[in-house]
Amino acid sequence: MPSLTPDSRPAETPSRPSSSHIANEAVSQVRDPPRGGPAAPAPTAEREVPAPTPPLPSDAAAVFDSLLEVKGELFKGRREVLRDSYIPSRLPHREHQIHQVAEVLAPALRGDLPSNLLIYGKIGTGKTAVVAQVRRDIERRDENSDHIKFIYINCGNIDTPYSLLQMAGNTFAAKESDRIPTGWSLDRVQMGMRRLMDTKARTVILVLDEIDRLVVRSGDGVLYTLSQINTELANARLVIVGISNDLKFTNNLDARVRSRLNEEKILFPPYDALQLQDILRERAKEAFRDGVVDPGVIERCAAYAALEHGDARRALALLRLGAEMAERDRAKRITPDHIVKAKNRLEQDVIIDCCRTLPTHCKILLYAILQAYERRRTGVLTGDVYEGYAKLAQKLGLQPLHARSVSNHLSDLEALGLIRATIVSRGRGGRTREIIVDVPIAETLPALEEDPLLAPLGRPRNRGQLLLTNFDNPARTTPY
Numbered sequence: 116m117p118s119l120t121p122d123s124r125p126a127e128t129p130s131r132p133s134s135s136h137i138a139n140e141a142v143s144q145v146r147d148p149p150r151g152g153p154a155a156p157a158p159t160a161e162r163e164v165p166a167p168t169p170p171l172p173s174d175a176a177a178v179f180d181s182l183l184e185v186k187g188e189l190f191k192g193r194r195e196v197l198r199d200s201y202i203p204s205r206l207p208h209r210e211h212q213i214h215q216v217a218e219v220l221a222p223a224l225r226g227d228l229p230s231n232l233l234i235y236g237k238i239g240t241g242k243t244a245v246v247a248q249v250r251r252d253i254e255r256r257d258e259n260s261d262h263i264k265f266i267y268i269n270c271g272n273i274d275t276p277y278s279l280l281q282m283a284g285n286t287f288a289a290k291e292s293d294r295i296p297t298g299w300s301l302d303r304v305q306m307g308m309r310r311l312m313d314t315k316a317r318t319v320i321l322v323l324d325e326i327d328r329l330v331v332r333s334g335d336g337v338l339y340t341l342s343q344i345n346t347e348l349a350n351a352r353l354v355i356v357g358i359s360n361d362l363k364f365t366n367n368l369d370a371r372v373r374s375r376l377n378e379e380k381i382l383f384p385p386y387d388a389l390q391l392q393d394i395l396r397e398r399a400k401e402a403f404r405d406g407v408v409d410p411g412v413i414e415r416c417a418a419y420a421a422l423e424h425g426d427a428r429r430a431l432a433l434l435r436l437g438a439e440m441a442e443r444d445r446a447k448r449i450t451p452d453h454i455v456k457a458k459n460r461l462e463q464d465v466i467i468d469c470c471r472t473l474p475t476h477c478k479i480l481l482y483a484i485l486q487a488y489e490r491r492r493t494g495v496l497t498g499d500v501y502e503g504y505a506k507l508a509q510k511l512g513l514q515p516l517h518a519r520s521v522s523n524h525l526s527d528l529e530a531l532g533l534i535r536a537t538i539v540s541r542g543r544g545g546r547t548r549e550i551i552v553d554v555p556i557a558e559t560l561p562a563l564e565e566d567p568l569l570a571p572l573g574r575p576r577n578r579g580q581l582l583l584t585n586f587d588n589p590a591r592t593t594p595y
């Protein structure tokens with residue numbers, strides 16, 4: 116079997132939309148500062164003069180200038196090195212899986228037909244990266260003979276079986292007029308794809324990433340078509356490599372499709388904290404200047420991500436966002452505190468997305484709680500919450516729910532971790548519940564106002580005064 120060892124040429128990465136909107140794109144997209152500039156005064160030997168604190172920048176250009184200056188201190192090259200789409204030249208702790216995938220696909224290099232392959236593992240366990248790396252190495256070996264054609268499709272980005280077949284077929288279209296247009300019947304697209312694929316004797320390796328999402332959305336009909344296509348091809352042969360984040364995904368497949376796709380199966384286990392540390396250290400070495408990552412930073416990112424089922428993507432996101440936090444603080448080094456801030460920020464985004472999906476009355480209830488909490492900055496008593504909720508509902512022209520339903524909604528908000536209710540004693544034996552908010556108020560209120568029904572509650576807000584809830588101690592908020 117040929118050995119498919121990775122090397123250090125830059126990766127060709129499958130295109131994938133960035134899954135996180137958390138990173139500060141405005142900061143991360145800035146270009147390198149111009150070289151040169153005014154010469155710094157020569158240091159005096161006699162006395163160490165501390166650098167003067169720079170005055171606060173007065174306009175946007177000055178803000179960019181100062182950020183760019185700091186950028187040079189942390190990052191040594193392209194910051195894309197820390198992004199999901201970047202495939203590093205080495206994938207520590209995935210040597211075994213690289214070997215397994217390469218072993219299944221290697222027959223294609225000899226002109227034999229490999230088995231179909233299913234790769235399973237939780238999100239961030241390196242499935243996409245491993246397949247991309249094996250692909251790169253196979254393509255390199257096949258460069259001269261051109262027997263193998265890889266097609267990579269992320270099923271999360273396609274809506275229908277039609278677009279899947281169309282996209283696969285069109286990768287073989289030599290000219291515009293060969294392409295499968297939109298608007299054909301599904302049968303015709305199938306035929307068109309088969310014809311395009313079959314123009315040459317070759318092995319087509321079709322990588323269907325996030326194949327579980329395709330099945331959830333459109334069923335397994337298209338997988339049935341693809342898995343038996345070899346009986347209808349005269350020249351080309353098709354191998355399917357399915358990648359699934361859902362470990363039980365084959366349970367939902369038709370028995371025939373399941374047995375065809377499942378010819379070979381590889382499980383990607385989650386990374387543990389020590390493995391994540393190795394992965395992060397390699398990336399950090401590529402991304403940052405020497406000495407800018409404080410002790411404890413990598414360990415903290417790895418520990419947080421290990422708690423979340425060993426997700427390397429999460430670990431990298433924490434490091435990337437931590438670096439951006441350090442830049443905003445104009446720090447010369449990334450500290451463990453920056454990683455804590457990054458973690459809060461990531462959690463904040465998850466929380467805000469969760470608030471967007473609440474039922475309307477639940478949103479109004481949360482809105483009332485946030486308003487009261489924002490005014491007082493202390494826990495809110497349930498009686499006040501009911502009153503505030505009823506007022507808002509009426510203001511929106513809605514009939515307020517009965518106390519029991521409101522109480523159920525309160526329990527739901529608590530179960531989601533958005534609020535916490537504690538029993539407080541009110542003297543003379545009276546007890547009531549006090550509600551504490553666990554979401555960032557200044558970010559959540561506008562997210563709730565995105566619901567057209569709640570929009571009339573919106574009001575202008577001072578966007579410069581965002582507060583970040585400290586999730587480790589939610590009663591405290593710290594300026595962000």
Ligand SMILES: Nc1ncnc2c1ncn2[C@@H]1O[C@H](COP(=O)(O)OP(=O)(O)O)[C@@H](O)[C@H]1O
Binds near residue numbers: 207394
């Ligand atoms: N062993 C590894 N070494 C280096 N980086 C890794 C490793 N495993 C995963 N990554 C990185 O973590 C991120 C998520 O990996 P990915 O392959 O997309 O996971 P999955 O497809 O299993 O969800 C990517 O940026 C990838 O480069």
Ligand SMILES: [Mg+2]
Binds near residue numbers: 242243244324
């Ligand atoms: Mg993936």
